[in-house]
Amino acid sequence: DSVGKLMAYLKESGLDKNTIVVYSSDQGFYIGDHGMFDKRWMYEESLKMPLVVKWPGVTKPGSKNEDLVQNLDYAETFLEAAGAPIPDDMQGKSLVPLLKGEKVADWRDSIYYHYYEYPSVHMCPKHNGVRGKRYKLMQIYEFGEWEFYDLEKDPDEKTNLYHDPEYQEEVTRMKAELESLRVQYGDETV
Numbered sequence: 001d002s003v004g005k006l007m008a009y010l011k012e013s014g015l016d017k018n019t020i021v022v023y024s025s026d027q028g029f030y031i032g033d034h035g036m037f038d039k040r041w042m043y044e045e046s047l048k049m050p051l052v053v054k055w056p057g058v059t060k061p062g063s064k065n066e067d068l069v070q071n072l073d074y075a076e077t078f079l080e081a082a083g084a085p086i087p088d089d090m091q092g093k094s095l096v097p098l099l100k101g102e103k104v105a106d107w108r109d110s111i112y113y114h115y116y117e118y119p120s121v122h123m124c125p126k127h128n129g130v131r132g133k134r135y136k137l138m139q140i141y142e143f144g145e146w147e148f149y150d151l152e153k154d155p156d157e158k159t160n161l162y163h164d165p166e167y168q169e170e171v172t173r174m175k176a177e178l179e180s181l182r183v184q185y186g187d188e189t190v
Helices: 002-012 071-081 165-184
Strands: 021-024 051-054 110-115 127-132 135-140 145-150
Touching: 002 021, 021 071, 110 165, 127 165, 135 165, 145 165
Parallel strands: none
Antiparallel strands: 021 051, 110 127, 127 135, 135 145
């Protein structure tokens, strides 16, 4: 209802042709998924966030993009869209080329996640991880445990394949990617 009211106002006021509308949200929430009740884990239920963009004359209506984006990309996107410089010390990437429907050759192949606030009110253990388009590796370093999922075969992340011999090459590759991203983002908390 609120989005509808906002869109109606933009149209009535003549602002709908030159206003970028971005709809996003906070992370999801567990209601017993994985035996959890909170949103701090790296499982898909809370890692995914909605992102819908209406940019008249730029983003093709009804188009869909499957590239890996993060909420840390939003600020860079807004700055570029406004024609403002993007500071070099920002960690995200502008989504403007993707919103224009362009293919970006050097777009990220994976995203980095890190939760380090333990012990705390949420009681979610310290963990980090990397998620690619198909695979996800999580390191629950608070307890010295690892989890690895094939999201194509197991989208609900029910079967931890970390010790499965069939996936050891991918686990090794993703461990290297995890370390590379940890260094890239200057994360020294592990």
